[in-house]
Amino acid sequence: MTRSSVSRRDFARLFAIGGSAALFSDPAWAKQQQPATALVAGPASGETFWKDVRDQFVMPPQLAVMNAANLCPSPRPVLEALRRETEHVDRDPSPANRARLSPEKEQTRKALASFLRVTPDEIIITRNTSESNNLVSNGLDLKPGDEVVVHADNHPSNLNAWREKSKRYGFSVVTVEQKNPHPGMAHYVDAFTRAITPRTRVLCFTHLSSTVGDLMPAAELCRIARERGVLTLVDGAQSFGLLDVNLAEMQPDFYSGSAHKWPCGARECGVLFVATRAQSKLWPTIYSAYPGAVGFSRTFEGFGQRDEATMIAFREALTFQDTVGRAAIERRACALATQLMAGLAKLPGVHVWTSPAPELRAAVVAFQPAALDATKLAAALYQKHGIGVATRGGQDRAGIRVSPHIYNSPAEIDRLLGALTSYLRSGL
Numbered sequence: 001m002t003r004s005s006v007s008r009r010d011f012a013r014l015f016a017i018g019g020s021a022a023l024f025s026d027p028a029w030a031k032q033q034q035p036a037t038a039l040v041a042g043p044a045s046g047e048t049f050w051k052d053v054r055d056q057f058v059m060p061p062q063l064a065v066m067n068a069a070n071l072c073p074s075p076r077p078v079l080e081a082l083r084r085e086t087e088h089v090d091r092d093p094s095p096a097n098r099a100r101l102s103p104e105k106e107q108t109r110k111a112l113a114s115f116l117r118v119t120p121d122e123i124i125i126t127r128n129t130s131e132s133n134n135l136v137s138n139g140l141d142l143k144p145g146d147e148v149v150v151h152a153d154n155h156p157s158n159l160n161a162w163r164e165k166s167k168r169y170g171f172s173v174v175t176v177e178q179k180n181p182h183p184g185m186a187h188y189v190d191a192f193t194r195a196i197t198p199r200t201r202v203l204c205f206t207h208l209s210s211t212v213g214d215l216m217p218a219a220e221l222c223r224i225a226r227e228r229g230v231l232t233l234v235d236g237a238q239s240f241g242l243l244d245v246n247l248a249e250m251q252p253d254f255y256s257g258s259a260h261k262w263p264c265g266a267r268e269c270g271v272l273f274v275a276t277r278a279q280s281k282l283w284p285t286i287y288s289a290y291p292g293a294v295g296f297s298r299t300f301e302g303f304g305q306r307d308e309a310t311m312i313a314f315r316e317a318l319t320f321q322d323t324v325g326r327a328a329i330e331r332r333a334c335a336l337a338t339q340l341m342a343g344l345a346k347l348p349g350v351h352v353w354t355s356p357a358p359e360l361r362a363a364v365v366a367f368q369p370a371a372l373d374a375t376k377l378a379a380a381l382y383q384k385h386g387i388g389v390a391t392r393g394g395q396d397r398a399g400i401r402v403s404p405h406i407y408n409s410p411a412e413i414d415r416l417l418g419a420l421t422s423y424l425r426s427g428l
């Protein structure tokens, strides 16, 4: 479904449960009315549409959190499903009443399969991306002499995990270094191809990096690995729910994601895709009761007692995304990031770590705010301007990370740029 196919009546129906948002009372910004800012992107009707989307989130209107790479809020239909289904079990936890939850879990599996364009037989419902990644690094039979090729810009759940497990199982980890700025897709295709040897068993990288938002040539890397008999694990924490991901085209062996990031689902729910051809190579990590009902989930997903309410709410989040339009979500978040990149390029002393090339990034933007202390700057932005951003400490591409999503607006990006301009001029 695309933006143009969504009518206001669809919204009215889907979002009929919405009510008025309660305002926060504590920080100074929550009491201020923000001045109106000129819109810089989209026709008026477009902004009306996105205002309707924003109204589905219970964050107070003055609060502009741009931290989707870390945690997203859930819209009203997701919150309502979570409340309704939790209460359903708490009102009557009898086996008879809970019996309907297993088919509900399978409906979520089906929704995830359709969302990622694969089959329900290949979907495992996990707790988050960390768990999904670790189910892969735990479950493959790897021994001394085997090699795992990893990108240096992986999250710890995919980098430290392989390194630590190599100490236990004796395989070697070969690291492909990250380069900044993004050196282009051809560089990484070449670097990964050269890193693969006859001993390589697994190649693993992050589709869109959480550090500075570098996009990797996922389909190309999966193809190169497949042609050489190497398994691929693609960490999708930053692409699932942001980009219109099509695993039928990408063809990884494993792909991981979290509900509570870009899909705006309930917290502590995630997905692991395991391609049919790779299933016989992955041992279960957990043996317990309550497995799934179809495909690989019957033997791999016996994780014990689960919270089905969270899984049902996850499905509601996927429905919400389909209603807004997945292509429209990708376009909107990326357009907000482009607006931010354009503004940052004009600010003196600001060093932007994220590539200016639209085909090498998406909606995660990281920058060093000249000589300003990033932690103090983030605190000032939140306390005085109602803008939530993440900080990146350490020596590696340190500074501020901004990741706008569908609940943000061009006016909020302007507000952030305006605040940055004045702090760069006058200090914190």
Ligand SMILES: Cc1ncc(COP(=O)(O)O)c(C=O)c1O
Binding pocket: 069, 070, 128, 129, 130, 131, 154, 155, 157, 206, 208, 209, 210, 235, 237, 238, 258
């Ligand atoms: C690329 C990447 N992988 C994995 C994770 C871990 O996600 P979670 O905490 O939901 O398991 C993150 C979290 O930010 C991430 O950015």
